[in-house]
Amino acid sequence: MKTITSFVKMKTNRDPIAMVTAYDAPTAKAAAKAEMDMILVGDSAGMVVHGYDSTIPVTLDDMVLHSKAVKRGAPHIFTVTDLPFLSYNGEFAETLQSVKRLMQETGIQAVKLEGAGRTLSVIDRLTQSGVPVVGHLGLTPQSVGTIGGYKVQGKTEESANQLVKDAVAIQESGAFALVLECVPLQLASHITDLLTIPVIGIGAGVETDGQVLVFHDIVGFSDGFVPSFVKQYADIQTEMETALLTYVKEVKQSIFPEPQHTFTMNQEIPGTLYKGGEK
Numbered sequence: 001m002k003t004i005t006s007f008v009k010m011k012t013n014r015d016p017i018a019m020v021t022a023y024d025a026p027t028a029k030a031a032a033k034a035e036m037d038m039i040l041v042g043d044s045a046g047m048v049v050h051g052y053d054s055t056i057p058v059t060l061d062d063m064v065l066h067s068k069a070v071k072r073g074a075p076h077i078f079t080v081t082d083l084p085f086l087s088y089n090g091e092f093a094e095t096l097q098s099v100k101r102l103m104q105e106t107g108i109q110a111v112k113l114e115g116a117g118r119t120l121s122v123i124d125r126l127t128q129s130g131v132p133v134v135g136h137l138g139l140t141p142q143s144v145g146t147i148g149g150y151k152v153q154g155k156t157e158e159s160a161n162q163l164v165k166d167a168v169a170i171q172e173s174g175a176f177a178l179v180l181e182c183v184p185l186q187l188a189s190h191i192t193d194l195l196t197i198p199v200i201g202i203g204a205g206v207e208t209d210g211q212v213l214v215f216h217d218i219v220g221f222s223d224g225f226v227p228s229f230v231k232q233y234a235d236i237q238t239e240m241e242t243a244l245l246t247y248v249k250e251v252k253q254s255i256f257p258e259p260q261h262t263f264t265m266n267q268e269i270p271g272t273l274y275k276g277g278e279k
Contacts (some may be wrong), residue, residue: 004176011198017210023066027215028073041067043082055141058084067106080110085142114140116166120173127174135170139182154183167191180204203229
């Protein structure tokens with residue numbers, strides 16, 4: 001398993017970090033077979049898996065469930081889990097209990113928190129408590145209601161400068177890595193060069209220290225909206241629908257199950273079975 005030191009070394013050596021968001025054991029196992037560097041158990045599970053229209057309804061119980069499944073599928077891959085909406089904005093003791101539960105019950109290696117501002121002190125206190133933390137700036141889905149929707153961030157001089165300041169502050173607070181989502185490539189490149197910690201981009205151009213995408217987006221396992229920054233490497237949705245249509249057709253036409261999918265018994269036994277009340 002890679003460690004925090006491994007990721008810092010990868011940044012120094014300009015060895016790009018490959019990260020994927022996964023939510024269950026089969027997808028995590030596939031990521032492990034692909035030699036993924038890092039897995040993110042994202043609260044995007046709310047939208048991708050549970051059918052919500054945002055990440056807001058996702059609970060700590062949800063994240064524990066998904067994290068357990070991912071670690072069973074990829075026990076030797078460094079795994080980061082999102083702290084869900086409002087789970088780190090109240091009393092620090094409550095935040096600490098949430099993090100303790102995630103790490104002790106699931107075996108994940110780190111947690112991810114969105115934003116700066118008040119979040120900086122939480123990052124600082126968590127890292128002082130021995131918890132590895134990943135920051136997240138740019139498009140922060142948990143704050144989509146206050147930032148005007150799912151759109152590119154940091155396009156103006158003022159907002160770009162604020163993102164730079166926030167990135168530096170997150171590093172100084174103790175985070176070992178930063179996810180930078182939906183920002184112009186020039187800004188992402190500048191922040192990547194400025195920081196000593198790895199910067200993982202999603203919709204942030206090729207000059208970050210690594211990339212992260214959602215598993216379902218990568219393999220085309222979705223019939224909904226696909227962000228413009230996503231490259232789909234397969235079309236699993238179409239293949240899945242074709243398979244299911246064929247299955248229904250074969251069931252309706254009594255084609256399936258065929259002999260090779262059926263169990264048999266000694267031919268003498270059926271004649272001895274209980275019939276019509278006879279003993």
